[in-house]
Amino acid sequence: MVFVNYVRGLEAPQLPPPANLKTIRHHLRENYFSSLGSGFLTVVLGTLVLWLAWRILGFAVVDAVWAGNDRAACLATEGTTEGACWPVVIQKFGQWIYGFYPVAERWRINLCAVAFVAGLVPMLTPSAPYKMTNAIYLLLVFPLVAFVLLTGGNFNLSPGNYAGVICLASLIAAALPLAIFGVDEGTKRNSLGLALAGASLIVWGSSFIARTDITVFGISFDSGLLSIASGFVSLWVVLSDRVARTSRPFRIWGVGVTTLLCAMLLIDIDFGLVPVETAQWGGLTVTLVVSITGIAASLPLGILLALGRQSNMPAIRIMSVVFIEFVRGVPLITVLFMASVMLPLFLPPGMNFDKLLRALVGVALFSAAYMAEVVRGGLQAVPKGQYEGATALGLSYWQMMAKIILPQALKISIPNIVGNFIVLFKDTTLVLIIGLFDLLAMAQTGLRDAAWATPVTAPTGYLAIALIYWAFCFSMSRYAIFTERRLHTGHKR
Numbered sequence: 001m002v003f004v005n006y007v008r009g010l011e012a013p014q015l016p017p018p019a020n021l022k023t024i025r026h027h028l029r030e031n032y033f034s035s036l037g038s039g040f041l042t043v044v045l046g047t048l049v050l051w052l053a054w055r056i057l058g059f060a061v062v063d064a065v066w067a068g069n070d071r072a073a074c075l076a077t078e079g080t081t082e083g084a085c086w087p088v089v090i091q092k093f094g095q096w097i098y099g100f101y102p103v104a105e106r107w108r109i110n111l112c113a114v115a116f117v118a119g120l121v122p123m124l125t126p127s128a129p130y131k132m133t134n135a136i137y138l139l140l141v142f143p144l145v146a147f148v149l150l151t152g153g154n155f156n157l158s159p160g161n162y163a164g165v166i167c168l169a170s171l172i173a174a175a176l177p178l179a180i181f182g183v184d185e186g187t188k189r190n191s192l193g194l195a196l197a198g199a200s201l202i203v204w205g206s207s208f209i210a211r212t213d214i215t216v217f218g219i220s221f222d223s224g225l226l227s228i229a230s231g232f233v234s235l236w237v238v239l240s241d242r243v244a245r246t247s248r249p250f251r252i253w254g255v256g257v258t259t260l261l262c263a264m265l266l267i268d269i270d271f272g273l274v275p276v277e278t279a280q281w282g283g284l285t286v287t288l289v290v291s292i293t294g295i296a297a298s299l300p301l302g303i304l305l306a307l308g309r310q311s312n313m314p315a316i317r318i319m320s321v322v323f324i325e326f327v328r329g330v331p332l333i334t335v336l337f338m339a340s341v342m343l344p345l346f347l348p349p350g351m352n353f354d355k356l357l358r359a360l361v362g363v364a365l366f367s368a369a370y371m372a373e374v375v376r377g378g379l380q381a382v383p384k385g386q387y388e389g390a391t392a393l394g395l396s397y398w399q400m401m402a403k404i405i406l407p408q409a410l411k412i413s414i415p416n417i418v419g420n421f422i423v424l425f426k427d428t429t430l431v432l433i434i435g436l437f438d439l440l441a442m443a444q445t446g447l448r449d450a451a452w453a454t455p456v457t458a459p460t461g462y463l464a465i466a467l468i469y470w471a472f473c474f475s476m477s478r479y480a481i482f483t484e485r486r487l488h489t490g491h492k493r
Contacts, residue, residue, distance in 0.1 A: 060084050060463060074454045084460040085452070092446035092461075099282015099442055105274055108149045109285055115142055116292075124479065126486060139296075144263050150289075152275035157268045165264065169257045278356040282437035284468070289356070290363055290438070291425040297364035298424070299417070302371025307401065309376055320372070327369035332430055335362045340434040359431050367424050374416040378409030411487050418480035422473045440465055 033039040063083025065074050074085035098106050119138045122128040147153075281289070308320030327335065339362030340355060382405055390400035410417070432441040447461045 058083070059459075071452050071454050071457075074452070074456060082456050084463065085454055085456045086460065088447070088449075088452040088457055089460060089464045091452075092443070092449075095283065095446050096439060096442050096465075097284045099285055099437055100280045101276060101282070101285065102274070102280070105276060108273070108276075112146045112149050115145060140259055144266050148267060148271065149273070150276065150281070150285075151267075151278070152271075152273040153267050154270040154273075154275070155267050157264055165257070165260055169253075169260075172253060278354050281356065283442040284439045286356070286431065286436055287425075287428045287439045290359060290428045290431060290436075293360045294363040294367050294424050294428075295421050297360075298367035298371045298420070301364065301368035303375050303406065305368060305372035306375035306379060309372065310379060324369045324372050327366055328373070332363070332366050332427055333433055335366045336430060336434050338362070355434060356436060359434060359436055363424070363428070363431075367420065371417070371420055374413050374420060375409060377416070378411075378413035379405065381412050382408045414480055414484055414487075418476055422476055425472060425476070426469060439468065 032042040060083075064086055065083060066086050068074060068085075068087040073087060094106075098109055101109060119134060119142055123131070123134045123138060128134070305320050305324055308316045309324065311317045311320070336359060339358040343353065343358055343361075386404055386408065387400070390404040395403070428438050429440045431438050437445065443461050443465050447458050
């Protein structure tokens with residue numbers, strides 16, 4: 001068989017360029033009129049959307065009233081159509097934002113908002129530098145500054161408050177060497193420190209519950225000072241071990257304890273601000289405080305619960321499963337009622353937590369249970385080979401999770417995590433059940449003003465509130481889409 005190699009001697013004929021496939025006509029044909037049924041649905045749904053848009057636009061803009069001092073300006077006269085009554089929104093807008101916060105002190109809320117945005121925008125901008133410094137500012141500095149500004153500070157903490165922190169810190173410090181190096185390698189010094197720390201915590205706890213000083217052989221000792229002294233002794237015993245105090249967990253513990261003590265000292269200082277109780281808060285301020293606190297607390301708690309549910313230790317796994325399934329089995333209203341009504345029953349006599357603080361704890365724990373299942377779904381989506389590869393490299397459990405597994409799991413779970421954040425932001429309206437006036441509750445209160453009683457007052461107010469909620473939720477959704485595209489998840493088909 002003879003093979004003949006054919007080589008073209010002439011150039012191939014020039015063909016016309018392909019048709020532009022990015023025209024509006026091509027887009028409509030491919031997506032909206034690809035078939036007879038698709039075209040029919042496009043026409044019907046398009047007509048319905050245009051009709052709804054025209055009705056809303058006519059009510060909110062075309063026929064709306066933009067100026068007025070009372071209800072007379074918003075009443076429809078003969079020959080006119082009733083439209084939105086925007087003067088009532090303009091007049092009540094300050095109350096919607098600040099609630100019952102004193103007018104002369106509203107600059108404190110404005111300053112908190114500016115400080116939060118100044119830290120949030122660089123944190124959400126990928127090209128902005130100093131991410132770690134910014135994170136420390138948002139997680140440690142800003143909450144303290146905002147707390148002092150909003151409440152006024154000057155809480156006059158007693159020695160017993162510091163004693164509780166020092167005793168608990170000493171107990172954790174004494175338990176760290178045993179957790180790091182194991183029970184068999186734990187020295188007698190660490191065991192002695194653990195015993196002293198436990199004793200100091202028992203002394204403080206018993207005196208705190210009884211609200212009395214400690215009497216030994218007829219001599220009365222101040223419980224706070226005695227607890228602080230015993231806590232410092234246990235800390236000195238534990239920190240005398242050079243190997244233990246130079247470990248990374250000890251450094252993290254030291255930063256946490258120092259930050260907590262500095263925070264207590266900060267809120268104990270009198271800055272000359274007028275005290276404002278949380279009962280005077282309301283409106284968008286309460287909505288943002290509850291939602292931001294819930295979002296910031298639910299994600300780390302949810303990650304820990306998800307890891308606990310997949311733990312090999314039965315006690316940790318069972319406690320995580322029980323907590324998650326119990327919280328997910330009850331509505332948020334029930335959790336808020338329990339936090340508001342039943343939580344004081346478990347506290348010592350005479351001790352009470354602020355109503356807003358109870359709501360923050362309830363919302364954070366409730367959202368953490370749902371966040372745990374979202375994160376667990378991401379953990380299960382990570383291939384098993386990633387776990388095996390991390391183990392083969394000799395990484396510890398926490399190193400494997402922090403550097404290999406969790407980044408992939410959280411990247412996969414971004415849509416569901418942001419979905420939980422959006423649901424949490426909207427669920428803040430339920431705090432009205434326990435007597436907190438959020439944005440929606442404050443708007444409903446303002447719309448009942450007889451001076452603005454018209455048939456269009458309530459629809460206008462609810463339309464304005466819906467636009468505010470939509471702006472926040474849409475912003476979170478769009479940023480989530482931006483983050484997904486930037487990280488190139490690679491899970492799209």
